Amino acid sequence: MKFQIAGNDSEDTAAGRQVDVVALGIVTAAIILFVATGSEIGPAVVRSLRGEGPGPDRFMLDAFLLNIAIIIFGWSRYRQLCEEIAAGKTAENAARRLAETDPLTGFLNRRSFNAGVDALIAQSAGPGMNHGEDQHRATALMMIDLDNFKQVNDHNGHSVGDLLLCECARRIGAALPRGALVGRIGGDEFAVALPFDRQRPEFVDHIAKVLVASIGESARINAVNIAVSASIGLSRSDLAGESPAGRVSSLFEMADIAMYHSKRQGRNGFSWFEAHMADEMRFRSELENGIRQGIPRGQFVPFYEQQIDLQTGELIGFEMLARWDSPQFGIVAPDIFIPVAEDIGVIAELSQSVIAQALEDARAWDPRLTLAVNISPIQLRDPWFAQKLLRMLVEANFPPQRLEVEITESCLHQNLAQVRSLITSLKNQGIRVSLDDFGTGYSSIGQLRELPFDRIKIDRSFVSSLVDDKDSAAIVRAVTTLGKGLHLPITAEGIETQDVLDHLRQYGEITGQGYLYGRPRPARDLGEWLDAGPHSENKAPGEPPVPLLPKSGLG
Template identity: 50%
Template structure:
């Protein structure tokens, strides 16, 4: 397969203008005049020279010999001048051709570039539409190397360049005839493949072959690297009617399909579907909404009750973030937290909500705790402990009333850093819970190695408790582990009285779930606590009243 810039050969053959060698009248006039004079002088000089050689006569007149020599010099000068001009023109044409080639090709991989692939796509689509074969079509295949930045960062840009060149060579080898390969920029490539729409599977085979060949390791810098690709495919048969720019539309469609493949696991390919555009638009709106919502303070803390399931006594609340979006309404965290983590703004979002929760909770009864979830992304930050302590200081919130919950996933990443952060917070009085226990990451060794104060059973176990004896056995085992390691246990997801009663038969737990009430706003919690005289001001008043009674009795 050979690709070239569209129309490059034709343009290179066209004269840029009348060649300078053809327009140099002076040089051509000198040569012509010198030749004419040379012929005339030679006719006069040569006979005299021949007679002189034969011993007759005195030879040609000196002025005629001088004129002949001058004519000869002029012919040589004019010829050299002409040759120089011809060489200059050829050199200029080569430079112009090279510049034109560079303008339409990628200098690293030798493929077409973004500028040249557009006209080529439009040309091939027009040919397919004008073809007598009604089944002719064009497939636009977008390729993106997975985790290319990480490869560059870990191995250097030279290794990254080698990877790009290698990938381009491998892709060329599997593309059908008449296909075009272009590097769009960075680690993005595009293939344009003419095909018969009755044989869509042919494009599937090409896409699979591209992914398979990319997966083969290649040598670089004394070692080996491997890569994977996310691939998106769009075809000209799916273009809207009267499309003015097929190239731009196919690029847009293939790009969305490639993003869909990347989002769904990478190392795969997906065909474009119209639904993808709506999904992508919704995703973009969600991302923009999250970024704007953080700046406008739209993320708010809600509070779910935590109770002693044996006595039903309220022991505290777990803070749950909610997004009060002006366009989407109240959005649950499972919708926005993964997106915020991908955007890299989860720390800002979380800290703003935690700060508000600390200010809300400082007015509660001092015996009520506040539990907050910490994202695994935050636990990768070596300064997280200091930032959390700063938030508590700003809110004037006592550390011993705060409980942070970290998931088992954190233990599978950098347990050394997690241990350092947990130890720093515990030294200040903060308690630490291992959330979602039972998912599968944590081990007994890690529970012993890290100074946890509590473990929380994943709600998936609790929800199955009434339907499965095996689940009851698992929860009983977790309760035994907690008791043996002096770690109290909290059960999440208690939705019914039956679940609560089942837990009561197994052991001693703190519990939370809709059975005890849905998450409430700060104002709703304040109203509830005020009705129960469990705000800090009410507790202080009650203590003052008791002191007054004691003094009255003693008096």
């Protein structure tokens, strides 16, 4: 078994020196006979040519000529056999390389890398040889996962993705010291194993930092600048158990857990495995299983937050917020389950399920109340999303003019042309589109003019702090002024105090939402509240304002 070692690409060069013993023996025997017969025939031939005697014996001459033929044939056959042996050895080496390496990057594949790590652990378990000192060494394992690589494939095609993988492989190989094993163990996953002094783990830290920085540099492929980052998990063999077999398995498991921890910490970094990460990983696994099982069981349900005209106090609609009614975890907030659902590829199914429920609920409201729904950035990459949403509207018999789709500002930088196409398709169907969380991304005024949004929503982080933070107040004032200039209605999120409400009212026509008007409610509570009407509630002094239902509201 040969392993690809960074900086050392050794090949077996002995194939061409192998010979066929039988063919060589025949040629050797023929040469000996040629010499023996030639010693007798040669003088007789010379005397005959001089006219000094009879020619050579007929039998000996035939034997001599036969030896010459055997030598010529035998040497030719010997060369052919050598070439066949060399070709066979070359094919064998090529087959071995295909079996042991990844054909795209040339790195070891998973099976060969695992065997290499096993051998490296066995070697590093003994004392070191640094100046004769007995320094115990260990093996470090790095699990390297490219962040958001799927988006590169989706936006640019798999051929560009393959070229990016090769470029990342080149950068990884260039950053590693001699003696390090490197392999590609998945679609966008690489692994590195290297020995180190267990008293100096900073050596491994340095290599991990270099890898993160190198992979994170923009790559120009097919005249397109593509940027990816890497999340790296680290583990060490001296903390991975006692038995050799269990030690290798634990090493991989710990590095994998640490790698996912790096992703949860914001990606583009590295983490050493720590014991608490295993608990996080188990919790994550329970979340994933619960989400997959909960979608078909209807555990994801819509909650509704009021949207209020701040000048009149009139209720104008609701924003739908997804909640997970889990039998194991209780009511789970979206900031916990949505990132997990996106990672495991079920966010579109989850979102469609909750939106369909919300359309059924909103159909029974006063027809002047609107429904706002959020969509995931992943759904924006679905070219058929607008058609799917229209089908849900038809199935629920819900007027598209009462629906508002909220697109997060950060989505504008992923694929502006695709976002423009989606917004146009939605508006052609009569659906309104708003720009959500405005101020948290990098939208330009040009993009606001270019994209036909119907509303701007100011992020709650600015609204909730505008009374105490002059910068937040300035941002809110600037956004409201911008909205008036572009003739775009403004909605302020995160209204939680009366002081914030009073401050916002000075900007004129503006809508708002937040906990000052109550927490988001499930459909069953919302229906009872709408039927009862606001005037049935006795508002005590100091309580938040009670929104007025539309004058022709239900109940």
